Amino acid sequence: MEAAQAPEARGDELLVVNDVKKYFPITRGIIFQKQIGSVQAVDGVSFSVKKGETLGIVGESGCGKSTLARCIVKLLDTTGGGISFDGRDITKLSRTAMRPIRREMTMIFQDPYASLNPRKRVGFIIGEPLEVHNLGSSSEIKMRVQELLEVVGLNPEHYNRFPHEFSGGQRQRIGVARALAVNPKLIVCDEPVSALDVSVQAQILNLLKDLQDDFGLTYIFIAHDLNVVRHISDRVLVMYLGKVVEIASRDLLYAEPKHPYTGALLSAVPIANPALGRKREPIVLEGDVPSPVNPPSACHFHPRCPRFVQGHCDVEEPPLYPFGNGHVAACHYPLERWPMSADEIRRASSPVQSPSSQSREELPA
Amino acid sequence: MFRYLIRRILWAVLLFIVITFVTFVIFFMGPNDPARAQCGGDQAQPACLKLVTEHYGLDKPIYVQYWRFFKRLVFQQNLGHSYATGQSINQAIGKAAPVTASLVFGGAILWMIMGLLIGVYSALKPRSLLDRTAMVFVLIGISAHPVWIGLIFEYLFGVKLKWTPIANYANFFGAPKDSGLPGGPWQWFYHMILPWCTFAILFAALYARMIRANVMETLNEDFVRTARAKGAPERRVLFSHVLRNALLPVVTMLGMDIGVALGGAIFTETVYQLPGLGRSLIIGVQSNDFATVQGVVVFATIAILLFNLIVDVLYAWIDPRIRLT
Amino acid sequence: MALLEVKDLRTSFHTEDGIVGAVDGVSFSLEKGETLGIVGESGSGKSVTCLTIMGLNAKRNTVSSGEALWKGKNLLDMKPRELRDVRGNEISMIFQDPMTSLNPVQTIGNQLIEAVQLHRDVSQRVARARAVELLKAVGIPRAEGRIDDYPHQFSGGMRQRVMIAMALINDPDLLIADEPTTALDVTTQAQIINLMKRLQEDFGSAIIFITHDLGVVAETADDVLVMYAARVVEHADVDQLFGRPQHPYTWGLMGSLPRLETDLDRLIQIPGQPPSLLRPPAGCRFHPRCPHVMEVCKTTVPELVPTQRDPEHLQACHLDEETKDREAAKLLEATMAKAG
Known part of the structure; x- marks a missing residue:
């Protein structure tokens, strides 16, 4: 496989990810370990993020969304593909060369407790990135930390407290303050609210939105909760088994999903409105997400897909077909409208492109 | 399972080679001259020294000597002869090993029984009077040296109360004829009680503490709550859900500790004058009898490796999560 | 008479820092075949309420008062033996984390058979047949073949199905589900919710559904109890609650x-x-x-x-x-x- 070029960023694109792959080797052996396969955690993902926008990434556990996040901020090395950030190709940068760029993209993690060192004071935790990057004297850093505490809605006098003295939501605010400390351009948020209660989750979501408005931040927001992603994102990317299945603007994706998997996800979300909920007919997928070690052929979704067409979906991998306005979906038989009943979905109409439709008609009914 | 087993066996073989080689090198580098030892120390005749040196190949480079030793060991299962007495080391170990085995396995059974009883009970009634008392016992067991405990026991139960003999070993299968020594299973048991208690007390203490912690942790597991929610009585919850899970790590520990305990057996054997491997080792070291010392070390290594292997297999058998990997 | 009537239930834990009143005066009643949703955030007392009803709180340092009348008899006053006859038989429970709620060293078959034999005097063969039947009912593919597998050989969603099979194996009158879908992915959650609805029709059990997710409550419950800081703040029919x-x-x-x-x-x-x-x-x-x-x-x-x-x-x-x-x-x- 040829190494993909890091793409040129066009104008307002802050991050461009091109055909990124991350494989984890599986080894086996009695004394000497040899590689017998790989977990294709991320398998050829491409997308871009514009300055000031929020890209939501959704998918179920094991779809590779967290691995992707770690590849973007270079906590993991990629197996293939290219990433360019703010016009620079960062795919092959060394640790030292990455250092100045790390100031410009930071990360917020899921577990607000596990990601904060319990033996360090909050002031130190938030100020550490500033010290690492030599951004000011210790008194300047202290001032900045207190300012940050205020920005994220904590009491600046709590500078000397330890993480365990805070509640879950407050700890996540500390995590936000730390990510914000170095004035980054991009913040990658990996499930930042999944461990929080609803009322606290709302506080953090509002905070993230306010900060974006105030500081012109760009977010990549990874979550499994479609409600949350819809609320915070401008555009949404849906992943399934290491691949992108659909990308669209928030409004288009939720109003007119094209990929059956997106449709199934949307219809599986419980709605906090009993009257509306009763009218829906959820598309219940059969079975579990297959193992990324040995994913199904062609379209990875085909064994669970309600409109699977034998001899096509399991043979020819669907490219990301365009549907206008930047809406792309990797499906040969995209959904014609939304919402659809389970029955309507099963009756797949003609495929996107004509050449393959012929082969479909040859199949026995 | 098969793959797991093969890997374990290969590791055991590798470890065996490394350990025997290291002991060989240590003694080779040591300051004593085995030829001189065999020819009567300082009064050794040069002719004798020459003969012995040639006979054992002591002038050859180390790897040649090791290879000779290794070949003999693997193909003839022969550990050679004692430098001090000229006796076959195989025979000497054959006599000493059952004594040590009696001590170690009997002791292990004793410490497991004590550890289980104390550990499980303390876990079920944390902070009760018995739990606190048991933890004091644990503290004593961990901090007291077996020689000291052995002497106290001897004095108390042997000399003062005259309940038990204070020393010597009685053969399980009966003493040799007209040796005038005691023998038979009962005598064996009678003579071993004190050594067992002395030997087991440290490990009983350690195991009681470990089992207590494991059982308490397992009691908080979700599946224990599930079992109670099914309506299982406490006894059943304990035996079929808690203990098996709590004892999994104990099995691994036991495998490793039998090896460690073999070292501890030296003290107990010395105090009670049991003619076991530990005693042979000490006598061997004192008399510069390199061959005997090495023989004991090699034998102990094989025993420990074998035992670890058994424990690994046992572990795979009782923990289904291991089996498939 | 209501199937379950809880009156002024209180549970407190005595900790080193002081007394934590985890449940403070909760009352509700539940009819046959009805689904009651209990919503609240962590620490609101929704789980402890149900653990108290089941008598599953740690005995040490826990004090409960009030009444939980099960078919007229107070569960809180029952002798351990009587309570065991109710647990897993008339009232059963499933939990949040299917990964840790099954015993890892026993086959799922043995765990299901145990559940049957604890309450029914039947042979191993009959109990096993019942276990297979339930595994099929909850949608485990190839149930006969998989009954001798261990929990770690199943995915999270499948393990939750096994838990449901175990809970329903004795035809309980009430199933208490404590955040049964919280640890699952959204499509798996939809499968489990669907399954529970279907099984409720087949088995006719009443369900208490504990969750923090208003969406899940709206989709499953007939009646909803909202809890805040150990107390009930609102209790209404689901349409009323969401509508007014x-x-x-x-x-x-x-x-x-x-x-x-x-x-x-x-x-x-x-x-x-x-x-x-x-x-x-x-x-x-x-x-x-x-x-x-x-x-x-x-x-x-x-x-x-x-x-x-x-x-x-x-x-x-x-x-x-x-x-x-x-x-x-x-x-x-x-x-x-x-x-x-």
């Missing part, structure tokens, strides 16, 4: 929720943190976070009383009903897409 919520905390929960069906520029957040149950606020426990707080809220505990309009709709708030209706309407206007 009467408690400021319920409004806060609904407003906090990002929604799939509506655009919300900004979530209506509840300020502050839930209170510590070691030293809960006086009066209404929600008053320090309540935007409508009045003087009376700080001193007097509001009782759980019916609204004037609907005797079945209980709420515990001092506000007058007119204000509440106005606020509820405002909230619904802002958050709910028109149903239609």
